[in-house]
Amino acid sequence: MASLMSDTAAHSDALGYSFSKSIPNPTSHSSGPRQHSFYPYTDNGGSTLGITGSTFAILAGDTRSTSGYNINTRHAPKVFRIGADDPSSRIVLSVVGFAADGNALKERLDTIVKMYRYQHGKAMSVKACAQRLSTILYSKRFFPYYVHAILGGMDEDGKGALYSYDPVGSYEREQCRAAGAAASLIMPFLDNQVNYKNQHVPGSGEGHALQQRQVTDLSQDTVQGLVRDAFTSAVERHIEVGDGLQMMIITKEGVQEIFEPLKRD
Known part of the structure; x- marks a missing residue:
């Protein structure tokens, strides 16, 4: 028995198996134990964006999922309708980063929105949902969801609302955001x-006297064109983005989903 244990120990030492935290010189067999670590995250590529207008919000993302230089699938949606069982729901979530965490976050928020509907008899507002999503992310701050989330919907005044988040729940309302x-x-x-940005009123002066162009609400058709242009340009320059464009258009009438092709190479 003692002989078997000494043989096993010698074999494991030769392979360098250990759970100690010291880090040896990998070229030396007599430098001591090695460190073994586990990293649970990976980046599955892809991009998302959101833009709002006075009567709508648009969230979009590509459908490519990657691991390094490998394409896992060409159809992995990153934009999801939250509380889709409720026809009055106008909330959409986009997640990009680690796909497993993105799906888990989407399912958790969807469950909360549905429970709110059953308990209160009305749909959760996008403002309340934005705060709840922040709480969910912050509650996982010590082992965070490895995603960049963007939440969109219609606010109480009928205007498009867009909220962007970091992985631990900090968020702000914006007119546009890419992730x-x-x-x-x-x-x-x-x-x-x-x-x-960097647009000025023609003829307003020279140098520091130039007047910044005032931000205005864009039309829905204009925004849809900007979304297409943004992804068409991105797929030309980035290997982790491509295959298909998923676009969700949120208005007071409902949520419309559109799929369009992108470059597949």
């Missing part, structure tokens, strides 16, 4: 075309 792998490509485009 995911191509966010650094899409967000400057939205800043210019939606928030009118």
Whole structure:
């Protein structure tokens, strides 16, 4: 028995198996035990964005799911209707990052919205849902959902509402926001075309005397065109974005879902 245990120990030492936290020189067999670690997250690529107008909100995302240079699937939606069983619900959630966490977060929020409907006899407002989503994310702050979430809907005044989040629940209401792998490509485009950054009134002066162009609400057709342009440009420059474009248009009449093709290479 003692001989068997000593043989097993010698074999494990030769393979370098250990649960100790010291880190040896990997080229030396006599430098001591090795550290074994577990990292539960991965980035499954893709991008999402949201833009609001005076009477609508649009959330969109591509449908490609990746792991490194591998494409897991070409049809993995990242935009979901919350409380879809209730015809009066006007809330949509987009999640991008770690797909498993995104699906778990979507299911948890969907359950809460449905329970609210059954308990109170009315649909949860997008403002209340935004606060509840923040609470959900903050409650997991020590082992957070590895996602960038964007929540959209119609507020009490009938205007489009958009809320963006970090992984631990900090959030703010915005007119537009991009997230995911191509966010650094899409967000400057939205800043210019939606928030009118670096746009000035022609003939208003020179240098510091130039007047900033005032932000105005865009029409629904204009915003849909901007969404298509943003993703068409992103797929040309980013390998983790492509295959299909999923767009959800939220109005007082309901939620309309549109799928359009993107580049597949």
